[in-house]
Amino acid sequence: MTPETNPLVRTIKERCKACYTCVRGCPAKAIRISGGQAEVIKERCIGCANCVLMCSRGAKETLDSIRAVKALLASGAPVAAALAPSFPVEFGGIDPLRFAGMLKALGFKYVCEVAFGADMVSLQYRRLINENPGKKFISTACPAVVSFVEKYHPSLVANLAPIVSPMVAQARVIHETYGRDVKVVFIGPCVAKKEETARNTADIDESITFVELRSILKEAGVDRNTALDSQFDPPHPAKGVLYPMGGGLLNSAELEEDLLSGRFLSSEGLENFPEVLKNLEHGDIDADFIDLLCCNGCIMGPGISVKTSKHAREAALRRYARKSYFSIRLNDWEESVRRFRSLDYSASFAPEDQRMKVPGADALKAVLAKMGKVRPEDELNCGACGYPTCVEHAVAIIRGIAESEMCLPYTIERLKTTADELTVSYNQLAKTKQALMQSEKLASMGQLAAGVAHELNNPLGVVLLYAHLLAEQCDKDSRVFSDARMITEQADRCKKIVGGLLNFARKNKPFFRQTSLVRLIDNYFKTAPVPASLKVTVDRSGEDLQAEMDPDQIIQVLTNLITNAVEAMGGSGGLTVRTFAERESVCFSVADTGCGIKPENIKKIFEPFFTTKQIGKGTGLGLAVSYGIIKVHRGSIAVQSNSDPATGPTGTTFTVKLPRVAKDAGAIKMKTEAAGK
Ligand code: SF4
Ligand code: SF4
Structure with missing residues (x-):
């Protein structure tokens, strides 16, 4: 891959x-x-x-380059390991000669140190700087830095030193020394080198990290106990071994940082190198040569598995560097340098502009506003989204690489709103469920009531008929006559109860006609027996509320509600009847300032025969009948009540809603037949 x-x-x-x-x-x-x-x-x-x-x-x-490297090693071709100078950090516990032996045991024919390539590159840097006084150069040993310049500072591409990295330089030295047919595998701490390898396939065949090498060694069963010592293959390095540390290139190339002249600058780490480039672009830097590393030195590269501190890694590298530097034969090194000096170490770079263009102010404002950032103080710049500022986050959203949900305060606000909406929905659902259960309960009661009423109706009719006949046939002063009258009265009462039950069960057919609700209520109060001690208020809606209704049945509902209200107030208080309109309904409410209905009774008030009145004072059918009538009108009846003076004024309000008569073609037209079903 x-x-x-x-x-x-x-x-x-x-x-x-x-x-x-x-x-x-x-x-x-x-x-x-x-x-x-x-x-x-x-x-x-x-x-x-x-x-x-x-x-x-x-x-x-x-x-993952493991498979590719294993395939190379198994191919039979001569393969050289180009070992990055940071290897003593990862494999510091293994003697370097044994480590070279382990690589040979894996199948590498040659094990060479990239540090020699670094030595050659250092010479190139010295030459470049000396030959171009006043020109500013950026080092190109770190492919991540090179890539960053090409993508995000294309104007600085011309400042990239046109010199290959130590890895490529070493690969060219290997080919020059051991032949063009030798395959070269770079082994190091770097992931970005894989990209550089892909750009330089003529020089490098594969690139693996130290972590990947450990995996290959483990799988092959090669360790320090199974391998033999082996020498590194020449040419051997000098100060190039210092490259993986911050400032290592400058030191190796003897371009020492001098505070007085400020000609050379080194900086490393993700937090620092982008800032240096920004400053360079702005003309803030007067150094001639800037050595940049993306990591805090390659010793901190991502392909290293040891978890030691930076200082421990520097110490490990220095230990190896000292040993290596003082053991080289200077003549041999100089001879190698002379031999490979004439190789081509040139490189070229080209802009690959990936900068995100700053969007227009309006677009930016709109995205910020969507996240609730309208005023400057709304921009918290908290960094929770991964972007340092709200504006940068907004730019990324516009460029399609971020989402507004990444903004934590915005998401929390949205979640709160959603939670509130869910609570409202839940409460509505609970209310609807309760109403449905109540409605189902009343419907089954209605069926029972209808059955009983139907069965009683005929025998009652017969009792009434014969009681009337009996009364007609006997002397009006006789005992039999008064008994027959008593039977008639009680049977009439039973008839009314049966009628009420049939109303509740919606078995009595209403006779609909278009009626003005306001006028109906006005007419009611002209004859209504409301005690003078009560304060009666009729609050009419401005418009003439028309509905298709059976006026007699609606008057019956009104009578039931007002009768209950009057009784609840016990002779004093206020009765308010209000008419009003809602979108699809005409409505009236009957409110009293009486004792209220206890919460535990609210659910039962529409059940037939439920009453809180004294025995003999009510049949308990008034509200049940009203409920049945309103249901047959396709309307609704609801109650709100407070019986606890501690929580506010006591009293009860019944609200009745009836379908409005629409004036247009889509008007709601109810058929008597349909309603009677
Ligand atoms: S942090 Fe990850 S995604 Fe970003 S440049 Fe580095 S490797 Fe690529
Ligand atoms: S500094 Fe990091 S990214 Fe750059 S070459 Fe070294 S290991 Fe690779």
């Missing part, structure tokens, strides 16, 4: 928890959040692998 076809770094989606840590840690803003998942944008990525190091979920993985 090569970076040409596969990204250097990819997200393992199942592990990604969208915490935006990788967005925060990516110096190139090369991570797109889409559908709540992070994905690496190959064209923007510089291969620093910082996201891999930062992701605590292990949701980022780097390009």
Whole structure:
């Protein structure tokens, strides 16, 4: 697999928890959040692998070159290991000669130190700087830095030193020394080198990290106990071994930083090198040569598995560097330098502009407003989204690599709103469920009541008929006559109860006609027996509320409600009847300031025969009948009541809603037949 076809770094989606840590840690803003998942944008990525190091979920993985290297080793072709100078950091516990022997045991024919390539590159830098006084150069040993310049500071591409990296230089030395047919595998701490390898296939065949090498060694069963010592293959390095440390290039090339002249500058680390480039672009830097490393030195590269501190790694490298430097034979080294000085170490770079264009002020304002950032103080710049400022986040949203949901305060606000909406829906649902249960209960009661009423109706009719006949046939002063009258009265009472039950069960057919609700109520009060001690208020809506209704039945409802209200107030208080309109309904309410209905009774008030009145004072059918009548009108009847003076004024309000008569073609027309079903 090569970076040409596969990204250097990819997200393992199942592990990604969208915490935006990788967005925060990516110096190139090369991570797109889409559908709540992070994905690496190959064209923007510089291969620093910082996201891999930062992701605590292990949701980022780097390009795997293990199979390709194993295939090379198994191919029979001579393969050279180009070992990065930071190897003493990763394999410090193994004697270098034994380590070289382990690589040979794996199948590498040659084991060469890239540090010699670094020596050659250092000479090139000295020459370049001496031959171009006043011109500013940026080192090109770190492919992540080179990529960052090409993508995000294209105007500085001309400042990139036109010199290959130590890896490529070493590969050319290997080919010159051991032949063109030798395959070269770079082994180092760097993921970005895989991309550089893909760009330089004429020189390098594969690139693996130390972590990958450990895996290959383990699988092959090669360790310090099974391998023999072996010498590194020449040419041997001098000070190039210092390259993996910050300032190592300057030291190796003897371009020492001098505070007085300020000609040479070195900076390393993701937090620092982008800033240096920005400053250079702004003309703030007067140094002639700037040595930049993306990591805090290659000793901190992402392909190293040891977890020691930076200082411990520097110490390990220095120990090896001292030993190596003082054991070289200077004459041999100079001879090697002379031999390879004439090789081509030139390199060229080209802009690959990936800068995000700043969107127009209006677009920016709109995106910020969507996230609730209307005033400057709304821009918290909290960094939770992974972007340092709200504006940068908004730019990324406009460019399609971020989502507004990444803004934590915005998301919390939205969640709160959603939670509130859900609470309202839940409460409505609970109320509807309760109403449905009540309605079902009343419907089954209605069926029972209708059955009983139907069965009683005929025998009652017969009793009434014969009681009347009996009364007609006997003397009006006789005892039999008065008994017959008593039977008639009681049977009439039973008839009314049966009628009430049939009303409740919606078995009595209403006779609909278009009626003015306001006029109906006015007429009611002209004859209504309301005690003078009560304060009666009739609050009429401005409009003439028309509905198709059976006026007699609605008057019956009104009578029931007002009778109950009057009784609840016990002779004093206020009765308010109000008419009003809602979108599809005409409505009236009857409110009293009486004792209220206890909460435990509210659910039962529409049940037939439920009453809180004294025995003999009511049948308990008034509200049940009213309920049945309103239901047959396709309307609704609801009650609100407070019986606890501690929580506010006591009293009860019944609200009745009836379908409005629409004036247009789509008017609601109810058929008597349909309603009677
Ligand atoms: S490797 Fe570096 S540049 Fe690429 S996505 Fe990860 S953090 Fe960003
Ligand atoms: S500093 Fe070294 S390890 Fe890190 S990206 Fe650059 S070359 Fe690779």
